[in-house]
Amino acid sequence: MERLITMPARGRRRRPRLGPVLGLLGLLGMAVCQAATPLNGGWREVRAGDTAQVVLDDSRAGLLRNFDPSLLQRFPLGGGGSWVVIMPQPPWSNQERVLTIYPPPLGTVSVVTANGIQPLALDDFSEALHGHGRLAWRVPATQPASAPILLRFEPSPTLSGPVRFQIESLSGYLQHDASWLAFASACFAVMLAMVLMALCFAVMLRDVTYAWYGGYILCYALIQSIQTGFIFHPLGWDWFTGVAAIAGPAAVALSVAFASLFMTRFCELQHYAPLLRVPITALAVGMIQLVLMRCSHIALLVEVSQILINPLLMIGAMLLLVAAIVAVARGSRQAWFFLIGWTPLLLLTAATSAQVSGALPELDWLNDASLAGGAFEAIALSLGLVDRALILRHDRDIVRVLADHDALTSVLNRRAWTERASALLANGSPHPIALLFLDLDHFKLLNDRQGHNTGDRALVAVARALAAELRPSDLLGRYGGEEFVALLDGTEPQQAMHVATRLCRRVHRLEIPASDESLLLSVSIGVAIRRDGDDLESLVERADQAMYEAKLNGRNRVCLREGNVTSNVPPAAHLHVVEKRE
Numbered sequence: 090m091e092r093l094i095t096m097p098a099r100g101r102r103r104r105p106r107l108g109p110v111l112g113l114l115g116l117l118g119m120a121v122c123q124a125a126t127p128l129n130g131g132w133r134e135v136r137a138g139d140t141a142q143v144v145l146d147d148s149r150a151g152l153l154r155n156f157d158p159s160l161l162q163r164f165p166l167g168g169g170g171s172w173v174v175i176m177p178q179p180p181w182s183n184q185e186r187v188l189t190i191y192p193p194p195l196g197t198v199s200v201v202t203a204n205g206i207q208p209l210a211l212d213d214f215s216e217a218l219h220g221h222g223r224l225a226w227r228v229p230a231t232q233p234a235s236a237p238i239l240l241r242f243e244p245s246p247t248l249s250g251p252v253r254f255q256i257e258s259l260s261g262y263l264q265h266d267a268s269w270l271a272f273a274s275a276c277f278a279v280m281l282a283m284v285l286m287a288l289c290f291a292v293m294l295r296d297v298t299y300a301w302y303g304g305y306i307l308c309y310a311l312i313q314s315i316q317t318g319f320i321f322h323p324l325g326w327d328w329f330t331g332v333a334a335i336a337g338p339a340a341v342a343l344s345v346a347f348a349s350l351f352m353t354r355f356c357e358l359q360h361y362a363p364l365l366r367v368p369i370t371a372l373a374v375g376m377i378q379l380v381l382m383r384c385s386h387i388a389l390l391v392e393v394s395q396i397l398i399n400p401l402l403m404i405g406a407m408l409l410l411v412a413a414i415v416a417v418a419r420g421s422r423q424a425w426f427f428l429i430g431w432t433p434l435l436l437l438t439a440a441t442s443a444q445v446s447g448a449l450p451e452l453d454w455l456n457d458a459s460l461a462g463g464a465f466e467a468i469a470l471s472l473g474l475v476d477r478a479l480i481l482r483h484d485r486d487i488v489r490v491l492a493d494h495d496a497l498t499s500v501l502n503r504r505a506w507t508e509r510a511s512a513l514l515a516n517g518s519p520h521p522i523a524l525l526f527l528d529l530d531h532f533k534l535l536n537d538r539q540g541h542n543t544g545d546r547a548l549v550a551v552a553r554a555l556a557a558e559l560r561p562s563d564l565l566g567r568y569g570g571e572e573f574v575a576l577l578d579g580t581e582p583q584q585a586m587h588v589a590t591r592l593c594r595r596v597h598r599l600e601i602p603a604s605d606e607s608l609l610l611s612v613s614i615g616v617a618i619r620r621d622g623d624d625l626e627s628l629v630e631r632a633d634q635a636m637y638e639a640k641l642n643g644r645n646r647v648c649l650r651e652g653n654v655t656s657n658v659p660p661a662a663h664l665h666v667v668e669k670r671e
């Protein structure tokens with residue numbers, strides 16, 4: 090964005106205005122190039138016995154310090170404050186004009202005219218025209234366009250920031266004002282939306298990380314709303330007038346405290362930078378204490394808090410930056426999000442601090458950029474929180490899989506199988522359900538002869554074979570050492586015997602490589618069909634008894650237990666009989 094600004098002695102020139110560039114600044118695209126009156130300026134500190142006439146005479150006599158009103162300039166507010174004379178330069182226009190002071194100073198600026206003194210302040214709620222994000226004074230139509238404007242920056246205990254001046258046509262001013270309002274409203278809307286979302290998450294997920302984040306962004310939004318005057322115009326919170334002097338510094342201190350607490354948890358400093366966790370927590374506690382001291386109304390404590398707050402702020406901001414860099418270097422994914430959100434704000438804070446000492450007078454967009462930076466950081470950290478939630482969900486899914494599955498064979502473990510099988514039986518539908526209880530034959534012998542590793546490989550191979558042979562809907566689990574169970578929903582006894590026979594054959598066909606030979610395995614399977622009044626325990630018990638019958642009758646076979654009678658299937662004589670071990 091470029092704006093036509095006329096420089097005093099050098100005539101008009103176009104000065105590039107980057108504008109508040111990040112993210113939401115597209116809204117400012119509405120601002121169009123506007124012609125502003127070229128200005129010259131002079132200033133000096135207020136002296137005892139000064140009158141408006143004396144200052145204007147000094148100005149005409151060249152006794153004031155000259156400055157360029159289109160660049161940022163700081164005026165001392167100690168003692169009696171400062172006089173500033175703004176001198177419009179030709180070409181003069183008789184249009185309706187507005188003088189603006191940007192960024193708005195936190196104290197009062199009085200406009201001294203022949204008709205009296207008009208104070209301009211962010212928290213002024215009089216009928217006069219109010220600028221948004223700037224102080225504005227409508228130049229009376231009776232005042233000649235070439236007449237100098239005399240301003241007095243009233244004394245104030247707050248640190249004065251640098252300001253620039255502009256005189257533009259009423260229509261141009263209104264256009265800029267509307268653009269700024271749209272831009273600022275969007276930034277605040279983003280920040281407050283993120284705060285609301287975070288607070289909801291904090292309550293619903295009972296995760297205090299979201300609360301610290303919400304507190305931090307809320308404090309930052311409050312700081313910006315006080316500094317830009319948004320809280321007074323357009324919000325119109327006149328009750329805040331008396332509170333702002335305390336609420337502002339308190340919000341600054343609390344924002345650092347919340348940011349510290351948030352980043353400690355968000356970047357998992359306990360894990361990635363445990364040594365830095367202690368000073369950062371101490372910083373958070375110290376900042377909260379400063380707020381309490383500031384609010385105590387005890388002169389000494391208030392003074393000490395005022396002395397300490399700025400150094401602590403700078404130390405704290407750097408500490409958080411260092412901690413985030415360390416966490417990034419040690420592999421914290423979240424610390425990246427913190428760095429991306431925090432660094433621009435830190436740079437902006439450093440640059441605006443430098444402006445207080447006279448540096449970077451051309452960068453008049455830094456204040457708006459700080460507002461946009463807040464919205465940008467809120468979005469960056471929200472994305473980080475979403476990313477963190479995804480990682481936690483992924484970890485939880487892994488833990489659930491690990492908790493439900495047998496570590497060796499990867500089929501359901503006994504607890505998870507029992508839970509799911511009980512749920513299946515409890516749903517009460519009348520269709521038949523078959524339970525297969527499988528026990529590998531002579532497994533102890535295999536272990537003893539070939540070693541446990543071979544035994545383990547055999548168990549894995551058997552589990553895979555069983556899973557491949559069963560339907561995905563069948564519930565397969567490892568019940569004990571070399572025991573497996575399978576619950577077959579909607580399976581008649583005849584079908585269950587067919588499936589069990591297939592499983593028997595499949596296991597017997599498996600070849601397990603051992604040290605000196607290929608092992609052949611076999612399995613004995615007991616089958617039980619769900620009856621009225623059965624629960625999982627009784628069903629398992631019958632299937633287990635049937636499996637023992639199969640063992641007793643020579644192993645490597647299937648037995649069906651119905652009532653108290655077991656259908657023992659003799660080898661080679663029946664369809665259900667599996668081939669015998671060679």
Ligand SMILES: Nc1nc2c(ncn2[C@@H]2O[C@H](COP(=O)(O)OP(=O)(O)OP(=O)(O)O)[C@@H](O)[C@H]2O)c(=O)[nH]1
Pocket residue numbers: 497528529530531532533534536540541542543544545548569570571640
């Ligand atoms: N390799 C290995 N062996 C296991 C595991 N869990 C249990 N076992 C072994 O499985 C064997 C089971 O032996 P038994 O209960 O006597 O049964 P068996 O030798 O198969 O004899 P029958 O069941 O009567 O045919 C024991 O030696 C256990 O140590 C395991 O995870 N890995």
